[in-house]
Amino acid sequence: MGSSVKFKKYFVSNYMLYLMLIPGVIYILVFRYIPMGGIIIAFKDFKFIKGILGSEWIGLENFKVLFGSRDFYKILWNSLWLSTLKLIFAFPAPIILALLLNEIRHNSFKRVTQTIMYLPHFISWVVLAGMIMNFLSPSNGVINTVIQSLGGQPIHFLIKPEYFRTIIVTAEIWKGIGWGTIIYLAAMTSIDQCLYEVASIEGANRFHKMCYITLPGISSTILILFVINLGYILNNGFEQIFLLYTPSTYEVADVFETYTYRIGLLSGRFSYATAIGLFKSVVGAILVLSSNRIARLFGKKAIW
Amino acid sequence: MNRKILVLMMSLVLLVSATACSNNNKKTSSTDSTKEQSSSSVENGQGDKKSNEPITIKMMANLYEAELKEPDIAFLNAIEEKTNTKIEIEIPPSSGYAEKLQLMLVSGEYPDVIMFQTQDSDSYKNALEGEVIIPLDEYLEKTPNLMKYTYDASWKALKSNTDGKIYGVPRTSVTRADGFWLRKDWLDKIGISIPENGEITIDEFTEIMRRFTTDDPDGNGINDTFGIGVFVDPEKVMYPVLTSQFGDLGWQKSSGEFDYIISQYNKNTEVYKKVLSYTRQLYIDGILNPDSAVSDIQATRENFWRGTTGSMWGFGGDYNQHMEELGKLNPDARIVYAFVENENGEVKGTGYGTGMWQFWSIAATCKYPDRVMEVMDYALSDEGYDMLYAGVEGTDYDVVNGKRVYRDDLKNATFRGLFLRRAGDANFFIKPHLPQEQKDIILPILEKSVASVVRSEDMGYVPQASKEPTYMDYMATMAQGRAKILLGELEVDAYDDLLEGWYKNGGQKYVEEMNEYILKQK
Numbered sequence: 001m002g003s004s005v006k007f008k009k010y011f012v013s014n015y016m017l018y019l020m021l022i023p024g025v026i027y028i029l030v031f032r033y034i035p036m037g038g039i040i041i042a043f044k045d046f047k048f049i050k051g052i053l054g055s056e057w058i059g060l061e062n063f064k065v066l067f068g069s070r071d072f073y074k075i076l077w078n079s080l081w082l083s084t085l086k087l088i089f090a091f092p093a094p095i096i097l098a099l100l101l102n103e104i105r106h107n108s109f110k111r112v113t114q115t116i117m118y119l120p121h122f123i124s125w126v127v128l129a130g131m132i133m134n135f136l137s138p139s140n141g142v143i144n145t146v147i148q149s150l151g152g153q154p155i156h157f158l159i160k161p162e163y164f165r166t167i168i169v170t171a172e173i174w175k176g177i178g179w180g181t182i183i184y185l186a187a188m189t190s191i192d193q194c195l196y197e198v199a200s201i202e203g204a205n206r207f208h209k210m211c212y213i214t215l216p217g218i219s220s221t222i223l224i225l226f227v228i229n230l231g232y233i234l235n236n237g238f239e240q241i242f243l244l245y246t247p248s249t250y251e252v253a254d255v256f257e258t259y260t261y262r263i264g265l266l267s268g269r270f271s272y273a274t275a276i277g278l279f280k281s282v283v284g285a286i287l288v289l290s291s292n293r294i295a296r297l298f299g300k301k302a303i304w
Numbered sequence: 305m306n307r308k309i310l311v312l313m314m315s316l317v318l319l320v321s322a323t324a325c326s327n328n329n330k331k332t333s334s335t336d337s338t339k340e341q342s343s344s345s346v347e348n349g350q351g352d353k354k355s356n357e358p359i360t361i362k363m364m365a366n367l368y369e370a371e372l373k374e375p376d377i378a379f380l381n382a383i384e385e386k387t388n389t390k391i392e393i394e395i396p397p398s399s400g401y402a403e404k405l406q407l408m409l410v411s412g413e414y415p416d417v418i419m420f421q422t423q424d425s426d427s428y429k430n431a432l433e434g435e436v437i438i439p440l441d442e443y444l445e446k447t448p449n450l451m452k453y454t455y456d457a458s459w460k461a462l463k464s465n466t467d468g469k470i471y472g473v474p475r476t477s478v479t480r481a482d483g484f485w486l487r488k489d490w491l492d493k494i495g496i497s498i499p500e501n502g503e504i505t506i507d508e509f510t511e512i513m514r515r516f517t518t519d520d521p522d523g524n525g526i527n528d529t530f531g532i533g534v535f536v537d538p539e540k541v542m543y544p545v546l547t548s549q550f551g552d553l554g555w556q557k558s559s560g561e562f563d564y565i566i567s568q569y570n571k572n573t574e575v576y577k578k579v580l581s582y583t584r585q586l587y588i589d590g591i592l593n594p595d596s597a598v599s600d601i602q603a604t605r606e607n608f609w610r611g612t613t614g615s616m617w618g619f620g621g622d623y624n625q626h627m628e629e630l631g632k633l634n635p636d637a638r639i640v641y642a643f644v645e646n647e648n649g650e651v652k653g654t655g656y657g658t659g660m661w662q663f664w665s666i667a668a669t670c671k672y673p674d675r676v677m678e679v680m681d682y683a684l685s686d687e688g689y690d691m692l693y694a695g696v697e698g699t700d701y702d703v704v705n706g707k708r709v710y711r712d713d714l715k716n717a718t719f720r721g722l723f724l725r726r727a728g729d730a731n732f733f734i735k736p737h738l739p740q741e742q743k744d745i746i747l748p749i750l751e752k753s754v755a756s757v758v759r760s761e762d763m764g765y766v767p768q769a770s771k772e773p774t775y776m777d778y779m780a781t782m783a784q785g786r787a788k789i790l791l792g793e794l795e796v797d798a799y800d801d802l803l804e805g806w807y808k809n810g811g812q813k814y815v816e817e818m819n820e821y822i823l824k825q826k
Contacts, residue, residue, distance in 0.1 A: 047430070051410070065773045071780065133603075138594040139530065139612060158598050159791055246540050246598055247787035250780055263776050272773075 042275040062275035071259065076234075079255040083233045085165055090172045091229060094180025095222060099210055101181060102188050114185075117178025129243035132171060133158065159248040168240060168253075183225065184218055191217035223295055231288035234280040256280055359672050360390045361679065362415040364408065366401040366662065367393075367718045375717035378699035379691055386688070387679045393719065402427065409436060414667035417676055420472065421662050423461050424766045428665075432464055432471060437665040439469035443674055447681035449688075453726035455479070455659035460825050461763040462663060473680055474660035476725040478732060480753035481548065481653020484532075485608070485626060486512065486615045488638035490521035498642050502752065503651055506549055509644045510586075516614035517591045531586070533593035533613035535604040539783040542596050542790050545586060545617070547654070549646045550578040554654040554760025555822065562815055564761055564822045569815055571803060580789050581796045588792045597791060609633065620749035621733035624742060641749045643756065655757035658764040659727060683724050692720050694736040701737075710737030730754045763825060767817035775810030782806055 011018065042062055044055040066072060097117070104110040120128075135141050136157040144154040157163045195213050204212070238257035245253035256276055264273025292304060372380070372393065380391050394415060396404035405427040408414065414436060420428040431437050444451060450473060458474035483502070491497060494515045498504060504512075513531025515521070522529055534543050551567065552575050558565040560572045567575035586592040593613050596604065608616045609629040618626075620641055630637035643651040664680065666673045682688045694708070695701060695717065701708040714737055725732055730750035734743050769775060785802040788794040803811075 069773060069777055071777050133595075133598060139607075140528070154594070156594050156597065156791075159787075246536070247780070247783040248597070248791055248793070250784045254780065262780065263773070269771070 039274065039278055041271050042278045044271055046271045046274075058271075062272050063279070065272065066275055066279065071254065074251070075254055075256055075259050078252060079234050079236055082165055082168065082236050082255060085169050086172055086236075087226075087229060087233075089169050090176065091226065093173045093177045095184055095218075097177055098181040098184035098188065098218075099214060101185060102214060103206060103210070114178070114181070117181070119178070120175045121179035123175065125237075125239035125243060128171060128175060129240065132167065132244065136167070158244065159246055161249045161252045164245070164249045164252050167244065168236075171240060171244075184221060187218040187221040188214060227288060227291045227295060230291045231284040233287055234283050356388070358384065358388045358390045359675055360392060361417060361670075361672075361676055362392045362394065363417040363419070363664075364394045364396070364405075364415040365419040365719070365722065366398055366421065367395045367722055368398045369716070369718045370395055370397065372719055373715040373717070375695050375700050375715055376719040378696040379717065379720050382691055382696050383679060383682065383688065387675070387682055389675060389679055391679070406430070409434065414669050416667055416670035416672075418665050418667060419475075419662055420665060422764060423472070423658070423663070424764065428472075431665065432466075436668060437471055438668050438670075438673060439464070439467070439471055440473065440666065440673075440677065441469050443677040444470065446674070447677050449681045449684035450677070450724075453684045453689075453729075455727045457759060457763055458658050458660040458663075458727075461658040461660070461765070472663035472665045473677075473724070474658070474663045475722060476727045477659060477661035478725060478727065478729055478754060479655035479659045479757045479759065480619075480730070480750065481651075481655055481757045482617060482619050482753055483641055483643035483651075483653075483749070484509075484615050485618050485622070485639050486642055487516075487521070487611075488640040489636055490516055490529075490614045491640065493521045493523065494519045498640050502641055502749070503643050503645050505645050505649070506546065506582075506647070509546075509642070513586065513591045513615065514589070517589075521614060522611050529611070530593035530607075530613045531591040532615045532617075533599065533604045533607045534583075534596045534617065535599045535601045536597070539779070541783050541787045542583065542587075543617075544579045544583040544790070545592065546582055546644060547579050548652050548758070549644050550582065551575045551646065552579050552654075553652065553758045555762040555818065556758075556760070562819050564819050565815065566760075566762070569803065569806070569811065571800075571807075577796050577799055580786070580799060584790050584792055584796065587790060597787070605629075611637070619733075620753055621746055623746050623749075624735075624738065643752060651752065651756045652758050653753075653756050654760050659759075662722065680724060684726060689726060692723065692725075693732060695720070708736075728754060761822045761825075762818060763821075765818065765821045767814045767821070769810050769813035769817050772810045772813075775814065778806060778809035778811075 038052065041052060041055075043057060043059055044052070045058045045061075046052065046055045050056075101110060101114060104113070135143055138144050138154040138156045143157075148154055155163075157167065191213065195217075196209055199209050199213060234256055236255045236257060238261065241253055241255055242258050242261065245258065260273045260276045263269060264276065372395075380393075383389075384391055402421065402425065405418070405420070405425075408418075409427060409430055418431070418437065420431070422428070454474055454476055458476060459470055462470050462472040462474060464471055486498065491512065494512075496508075496512055496515070516529060516531040518527075520527065520529065532545060534545055537543055551573075553567075555564050555566045557563065558570065560570065567573060567579070570576065583592065587594070587596075593599075593607060595607065599607070604613075604616055605618075607613045609626070609632075611630075611634060623639070623641075626639055627637075630639065645651055666676055670676060683692055695714075697703060697708075699711075700714060700717075701710045703709070730747065730753070733750050734746050738746075770779075782802055782805075785794065785798060789796055789798060807815075
């Protein structure tokens with residue numbers, strides 16, 4: 001009783017805030033929640049003419065086909081492995097960069113550097129893939145020109161499976177590192193400056209301050225972002241892989257996105273594509289929930 | 305207090321605008337009406353046919369350009385006047401045409417005339433199934449020009465499997481088998497000339513490629529040239545350099561297990577292995593530009609223009625474009641066209657099975673299908689076709705002393721190019737305004753390309769078996785195998801195992817269904 005009265009009072013004095021919330025809630029409802037009804041397609045033999053509700057119900061047929069597919073385990077492994085590599089290499093990259101940026105004392109230099117490093121984020125994958133192909137071209141690419149001038153033989157990087165993951169992860173880092181620093185730099189500004197002053201008095205050097213104040217100060221942000229990222233473990237993005245893979249690198253490069261595209265969209269099997277999407281989301285949700293729980297067990301701040 | 309009201313109003317504005325947006329989308333549906341609605345009296349063809357009111361025909365087309373330019377508008381005006389119609393064309397963005405088509409079918413509101421991309425597209429099948437479009441057989445009896453200037457194969461392809469009736473008017477694609485563009489100045493440098501008839505043997509072709517690679521044909525003192533560049537197919541595997549030359553001519557009669565077979569799936573001949581092995585050797589020897597393994601067609605053309613490669617497979621009508629692009633970097637560059645003979649000394653190539661590129665269907669809701677067919681028939685009549693090809697006097701050309709003088713600032717006529725075409729007319733590929741000496745270069749090439757076509761019997765049909773999950777999974781394995789063979793990572797004989805696997809994973813059914821289809825067409 002008491003709490004509801006309290007809330008009423010709170011609501012009356014702050015109703016404007018709730019009003020401002022409306023467009024956002026509507027957006028999420030319309031574009032995020034209502035389309036979820038479309039999940040039903042995964043259990044139907046979807047035909048355009050018949051519509052979603054009119055299509056025939058086929059139950060778990062699509063999932064049986066998916067799990068029975070000879071490529072399923074390969075694709076699952078490729079997706080997981082590539083994501084894990086990204087978590088290992090691409091996730092910490094912006095943290096390190098943010099720590100470094102934070103140490104720059106010259107303010108305008110810092111801002112210019114930051115802005116320049118944001119730029120790759122705005123380059124679309126299509127353009128970036130074109131650049132990568134040019135760089136790595138065996139006939140006139142920069143890298144092979146260097147290799148040749150050092151006396152080596154040109155390497156056709158893009159058709160060798162052993163280079164594929166390195167290329168993708170490197171490209172991800174290059175594209176996302178600057179943009180990724182924003183959230184960490186914001187978190188760093190909320191660290192109490194007194195801590196640094198005290199540490200200076202106690203004789204701590206810059207490295208000590210970084211390890212014992214800055215890093216712990218943003219650790220909850222890191223943890224939350226890590227948990228969120230885990231939810232995307234089966235998502236590797238479509239464009240970057242699709243634009244850079246070739247049949248010769250399928251064995252390492254074929255992930256759920258490209259598989260869905262080839263099997264689901266190119267041949268109009270929308271139900272199947274939806275089933276794959278649903279499977280990915282379920283795996284992501286399980287990972288997020290369990291890692292969140294683990295984070296809580298360790299006594300850290302978690303999302304819930 | 306004021307602030308509160310302001311906030312309230314702003315949230316309301318946001319809400320209203322959000323709903324307004326969604327309404328807008330429904331109403332306008334981006335109908336790119338081509339011309340200003342000049343007369344308000346036209347009431348969507350409500351008027352009696354006998355009255356002189358022109359009827360309105362709404363078309364939906366995939367035209368690659370959002371707006372029609374003057375030549376198209378002048379052409380449409382001329383046709384409208386002749387046929388007493390008003391033609392409105394809706395042009396959805398080309399990249400999203402397939403989706404727009406599907407949405408239009410679901411919406412239940414159809415334009416009178418709908419352009420479909422292939423007879424195997426889902427949207428066309430849905431339209432057939434849902435009886436959205438009508439059979440045209442009765443109207444085709446009254447359209448002699450359409451009948452005369454369309455390949456039989458195209459009509460066959462547009463016959464419905466269920467009732468045997470024809471459901472579309474093909475935009476004919478003049479079927480041709482292309483040869484290769486070679487750098488003439490490089491040939492001069494290495495002392496090889498192409499015979500007058502443009503035909504060379506496989507060995508001569510290979511020798512040219514080899515010397516383009518090793519003999520520094522661009523004379524810059526650096527070993528930086530390649531004989532040829534190719535590009536990747538939709539499965540991202542390199543197109544082989546030579547195919548028909550080894551006897552690979554699409555779906556053809558066979559004396560083996562099946563009545564009809566394509567060499568790619570033929571277990572009894574070595575034809576496809578020869579195809580693979582030829583390109584594989586070029587790649588291993590460094591004669592084929594290694595970029596080919598990941599290049600699209602544009603990248604391959606650019607490599608040719610840049611002087612990285614000395615030849616490329618391509619359309620004979622592109623002479624002008626190649627010369628222009630090559631000239632930007634090297635004004636001395638010259639090109640020559642060559643056909644590579646097969647092992648028996650003949651020039652043969654596979655053409656599009658159906659001889660068409662997109663087609664027009666008429667919606668069941670169209671009030672005057674006969675008039676629509678009249679318009680299309682007129683476009684292929686002598687008078688209409690002249691306008692379709694050469695344009696309209698006063699817009700595309702002026703008549704000076706009884707001769708046509710084409711205007712210099714001629715714009716592209718996208719609609720004219722994609723509306724309809726006469727079968728077998730190689731001349732269509734030669735832009736009317738080109739100087740005579742260029743026409744003299746291009747026409748013989750095109751005539752040969754058209755004459756050397758062997759039609760694949762599949763009519764572009766895609767068997768239902770190809771939609772089976774196991775089959776589709778295996779196609780990725782197949783693509784991977786083919787790519788590795790071409791890149792020298794697997795032996796050519798590995799193809800035998802691949803093919804065996806293909807038959808086990810649905811290929812058998814694929815070939816059976818294809819045979820059934822081909823025999824039904826006979």
